Amino acid sequence: MVTAPDNDISDIKVDSVGDFTFPERNKFDSGFGITEKTVDFIADVKNDPDWIREFRHKALKVFQDKPMPTHWATKDLENIKFDEFRYYLSDGQKPKRSWDDVPDDVKKTFDRLGIPEQERKFLAGVEAQYDSEAAYSNIKAAVAEQGVIFVNSTEGLHKHPEIFRKWFGKVIPTGDNKFSALNSAVFSGGSFIYVPPGVKVKHPLQAYFRINSEQFGQFERTLIIADEGAEVMYMEGCTAPKFETATLHSAVVELVAMKGAKIQYVTVQNWSSNVFNLVTKRGIAHEDAEVRWIDCNIGSRLTMKYPGVIMKGKRARGEVISIALANSGQHQDTGAKMVHAADDTTSNVISKSISIGQGRSTYRGLVHIPKHLKGCKNNTECDALLINSNSHTDTYPAISVRGNQHSTQHEASVSQVSADQIFYLMQRGLTEAEAMSLSVNGFINDLVKEFPMEYSVELKRLIDLEMEGSVG
Amino acid sequence: MSATLAPAHKHTPAPVSQDSDTPAPSGLEITVPVRDEKSAPGWFLARSEAAWAEFQTLPMPGIKDENWRYSSSKKIELADHKPANAPTAANTAAALAATEGLKERAARFVFVNDVLIESETASLPAGVVCVTFADALRDHSDVLKEHFMQREMTLGSAKFAALHLAHVKAGAVIIVPKNVAIEKPVEIFHWVVGDHAAIFPHTLIVTGDNAEVSVVDHYRSLNGEGGLSIAIADLVGGRGSKITYAACQELADDAQALHLSSIVAGRDAAIKSFQVQLGASFSRSESVSDLIGEGSRSDMLSVSLPIGEQVVDQRTLQNHKAPHASSDLLYKNALYGKSRSIFSGLITVDEGAHYTDAYQTCRNLLNSDEAEATSLPGLEISADQVKCSHGATSGPISDEELFYLKARGISDSESRKLIIEGFLAGVIERFGNGELLDTLVARIDEKLERAV
Numbered sequence: 033m034v035t036a037p038d039n040d041i042s043d044i045k046v047d048s049v050g051d052f053t054f055p056e057r058n059k060f061d062s063g064f065g066i067t068e069k070t071v072d073f074i075a076d077v078k079n080d081p082d083w084i085r086e087f088r089h090k091a092l093k094v095f096q097d098k099p100m101p102t103h104w105a106t107k108d109l110e111n112i113k114f115d116e117f118r119y120y121l122s123d124g125q126k127p128k129r130s131w132d133d134v135p136d137d138v139k140k141t142f143d144r145l146g147i148p149e150q151e152r153k154f155l156a157g158v159e160a161q162y163d164s165e166a167a168y169s170n171i172k173a174a175v176a177e178q179g180v181i182f183v184n185s186t187e188g189l190h191k192h193p194e195i196f197r198k199w200f201g202k203v204i205p206t207g208d209n210k211f212s213a214l215n216s217a218v219f220s221g222g223s224f225i226y227v228p229p230g231v232k233v234k235h236p237l238q239a240y241f242r243i244n245s246e247q248f249g250q251f252e253r254t255l256i257i258a259d260e261g262a263e264v265m266y267m268e269g270c271t272a273p274k275f276e277t278a279t280l281h282s283a284v285v286e287l288v289a290m291k292g293a294k295i296q297y298v299t300v301q302n303w304s305s306n307v308f309n310l311v312t313k314r315g316i317a318h319e320d321a322e323v324r325w326i327d328c329n330i331g332s333r334l335t336m337k338y339p340g341v342i343m344k345g346k347r348a349r350g351e352v353i354s355i356a357l358a359n360s361g362q363h364q365d366t367g368a369k370m371v372h373a374a375d376d377t378t379s380n381v382i383s384k385s386i387s388i389g390q391g392r393s394t395y396r397g398l399v400h401i402p403k404h405l406k407g408c409k410n411n412t413e414c415d416a417l418l419i420n421s422n423s424h425t426d427t428y429p430a431i432s433v434r435g436n437q438h439s440t441q442h443e444a445s446v447s448q449v450s451a452d453q454i455f456y457l458m459q460r461g462l463t464e465a466e467a468m469s470l471s472v473n474g475f476i477n478d479l480v481k482e483f484p485m486e487y488s489v490e491l492k493r494l495i496d497l498e499m500e501g502s503v504g
Numbered sequence: 505m506s507a508t509l510a511p512a513h514k515h516t517p518a519p520v521s522q523d524s525d526t527p528a529p530s531g532l533e534i535t536v537p538v539r540d541e542k543s544a545p546g547w548f549l550a551r552s553e554a555a556w557a558e559f560q561t562l563p564m565p566g567i568k569d570e571n572w573r574y575s576s577s578k579k580i581e582l583a584d585h586k587p588a589n590a591p592t593a594a595n596t597a598a599a600l601a602a603t604e605g606l607k608e609r610a611a612r613f614v615f616v617n618d619v620l621i622e623s624e625t626a627s628l629p630a631g632v633v634c635v636t637f638a639d640a641l642r643d644h645s646d647v648l649k650e651h652f653m654q655r656e657m658t659l660g661s662a663k664f665a666a667l668h669l670a671h672v673k674a675g676a677v678i679i680v681p682k683n684v685a686i687e688k689p690v691e692i693f694h695w696v697v698g699d700h701a702a703i704f705p706h707t708l709i710v711t712g713d714n715a716e717v718s719v720v721d722h723y724r725s726l727n728g729e730g731g732l733s734i735a736i737a738d739l740v741g742g743r744g745s746k747i748t749y750a751a752c753q754e755l756a757d758d759a760q761a762l763h764l765s766s767i768v769a770g771r772d773a774a775i776k777s778f779q780v781q782l783g784a785s786f787s788r789s790e791s792v793s794d795l796i797g798e799g800s801r802s803d804m805l806s807v808s809l810p811i812g813e814q815v816v817d818q819r820t821l822q823n824h825k826a827p828h829a830s831s832d833l834l835y836k837n838a839l840y841g842k843s844r845s846i847f848s849g850l851i852t853v854d855e856g857a858h859y860t861d862a863y864q865t866c867r868n869l870l871n872s873d874e875a876e877a878t879s880l881p882g883l884e885i886s887a888d889q890v891k892c893s894h895g896a897t898s899g900p901i902s903d904e905e906l907f908y909l910k911a912r913g914i915s916d917s918e919s920r921k922l923i924i925e926g927f928l929a930g931v932i933e934r935f936g937n938g939e940l941l942d943t944l945v946a947r948i949d950e951k952l953e954r955a956v
Contacts, residue, residue, distance in 0.1 A: 103569075420888070421889075422888075427882055435875070436872055441895070446893070
């Protein structure tokens with residue numbers, strides 16, 4: 033999937049897919065720190081309508097007023113210095129429709145990450161975001177003809193206000209948490225997707241997020257609406273080079289599945305290990321609708337992400353399938369939030385985490401079944417695998433059930449790859465590292481199957497890379 | 505000691521607060537503990553005095569406190585309660601008449617409002633110390649100094665623990681020397697009587713190497729009046745010793761109960777602790793097991809049957825500090841009416857505590873449309889070769905179980921009763937005392953009659 037090393041970037045190792053950078057050539061730079069001026073700067077550059085400008089200012093106030101949630105979350109959050117980030121960077125160009133028009137260094141970036149190849153192969157549309165703005169955005173003609181809208185959030189806001197405004201900020205209110213407020217104040221980029229009633233998009237739509245600049249914060253905002261009976265699968269990938277200083281990525285993703293619709297959202301997160309990845313993701317599932325989050329976290333320094341589903345209509349279904357891999361210096365704090373708000377709704381959470389070296393993986397979950405509902409079901413399973421003796425894992429679920437017409441079950445286990453297992457494989461000629469890698473892949477195998485083929489191959493390869501040197 | 509601690513307004517009417525939202529402090533918030541300086545050693549008086557100061561300094565745990573998530577510290581109404589008055593002769597007689605304990609017992613203490621009214625310790629093996637807390641302060645000060653409330657209260661009730669230490673005067677201290685086994689249980693009754701009376705019972709159990717002992721605490725209300733019990737149990741298991749401990753709380757419907765237990769298991773020690781919550785409008789238990797010795801084991805069990813608007817709040821910690829230790833927690837709640845249960849448990853496995861086996865299970869049976877069960881099972885693992893799991897389930901009685909019984913001609917209500925009895929009795933059985941099992945199943949039956 034990775035293209036041959038380019039002359040411009042000569043000493044790239046195969047094991048560092050995203051770790052390279054190009055010189056910045058930003059026309060618009062909001063400067064360091066976040067104030068009302070920053071917000072106005074972004075609103076001016078993006079030519080925001082007044083209601084969005086107002087929305088941003090209100091959000092900034094909420095962001096400034098909210099304390100860091102360190103009473104339950106890790107103290108590492110205190111190491112985020114909001115004054116040392118730049119909140120908006122772009123070269124002032126419009127997203128390109130043709131790959132040939134994309135500037136060379138940006139093109140090389142995404143070439144290296146294998147984006148256009150994937151598009152040719154099996155995607156219905158691609159959007160590639162470089163720092164704050166989309167560099168490339170394309171949707172196959174056949175899909176566009178069905179009335180599917182796939183553009184970046186700025187374009188969605190300007191060209192389709194009647195759909196955009198109705199749902200924007202409705203699934204995740206500004207004040208949901210400190211970082212959703214921050215995103216609401218300075219958001220830029222991200223996708224806006226609308227799938228008309230009954231349209232089933234056969235191939236996945238994809239977005240790729242790339243941070244190229246140092247001391248920068250990326251705040252994309254994605255809104256996906258699947259109208260009655262529609263189906264869509266969306267995939268996102270993310271990388272960043274490893275800079276000397278920390279980088280912040282704080283996205284807000286809102287999904288709306290109308291009656292009978294189905295949305296699948298796949299993430300493979302492979303940020304470099306100094307990115308703070310603090311993301312709020314939530315979907316609303318109306319009657320008979322289904323929202324599935326398939327989430328894989330391999331990179332970043334600290335990820336805090338708890339994809340949620342609000343099952344608002346009868347028989348709605350929510351699912352979170354999550355794989356997290358935490359290596360030394362990483363903390364994957366992931367989980368799921370399932371809010372049952374109608375009768376006969378069902379939710380399923382399956383989470384598997386692997387801690388390598390001194391890595392720490394955490395599962396945090398919430399299942400809420402309020403009163404006066406009946407026939408709600410939840411199943412939660414979270415399994416953790418510890419590779420080394422100094423690896424960490426935590427599990428903190430919260431399950432609240434009211435009434436006698438529901439059933440929930442939660443199970444969690446922590447285990448190691450057993451010596452017997454390794455011995456068995458080594459006896460058959462595998463090295464210890466190979467045996468370990470095979471065992472780990474076996475541990476997550478049933479979840480990897482949920483990812484599209486190309487992603488699951490990539491996933492296995494990334495996991496193998498992370499496992500290198502952890503044994504022996 | 506108390507005079508110097510008294511706030512200036514102690515004997516004057518409480519000042520009228522400017523802000524109507526925050527009423528002036530009253531009751532236990534400002535009632536200075538009274539201690540007789542001759543009755544206790546200096547170190548104890550100093551700690552008790554310091555605890556009173558600490559109680560006044562510490563804030564009430566707020567809604568943002570993770571240890572009080574889904575619950576509220578305001579449910580323990582300190583302002584409304586006062587330390588219990590000494591019992592009248594009529595109280596004493598009534599309490600003695602109502603104390604129907606185990607027939608097979610090694611010793612028994614009966615307290616009313618923190619005052620000893622009966623002591624029966626004649627049949628204990630030689631060398632065993634089984635005395636009231638007050639006597640232990642006089643005669644076994646060194647043991648108390650070493651083990652009494654030595655563990656930090658990490659599960660949210662540090663303020664209430666400080667209040668307990670400031671007021672504590674009743675309870676039992678049981679010290680079992682090396683290689684001595686007490687076969688029958690030691691039973692302790694704590695009665696509370698009087699409107700909004702508060703008691704502070706303490707139980708301290710210390711076992712020497714390979715010693716064995718079983719202790720049962722009962723907390724009950726005499727006249728069905730609301731009261732408050734803030735009880736603490738310290739269990740310290742020496743090498744290879746066995747302790748079984750039960751705390752049975754059957755206070756009146758509008759009483760409030762807090763039970764904090766701290767378990768320390770030394771090398772190869774096996775400690776079994778059991779919480780029974782049947783009474784009180786709000787009952788909270790905090791149980792911490794510190795597994796500090798290699799090969800130690802802690803079994804933590806609990807049953808509750810909240811009905812009406814009762815709230816049962818359970819917080820647990822299984823703290824693995826040594827390798828090859830095991831812990832197993834099983835909490836079961838059967839809920840009726842508008843009752844609520846909150847279970848929050850954590851297993852921590854420290855670095856170096858390899859080969860740990862730790863399990864945690866919470867099961868909630870919801871029997872009404874408005875009952876609510878919240879489970880917060882947690883794990884924090886930092887060691888290798890660990891077997892750890894937790895499970896939490898919440899749901900109604902399964903249709904198959906019900907069908908099986910009804911197909912055999914048993915009525916719906918009777919079937920449900922049987923299933924719930926079986927559900928709870930499964931935990932009580934693990935405690936391993938047949939007589940206690942029968943007694944508790946009878947109490948559960950009585951409560952089930954009220955629930956349905």
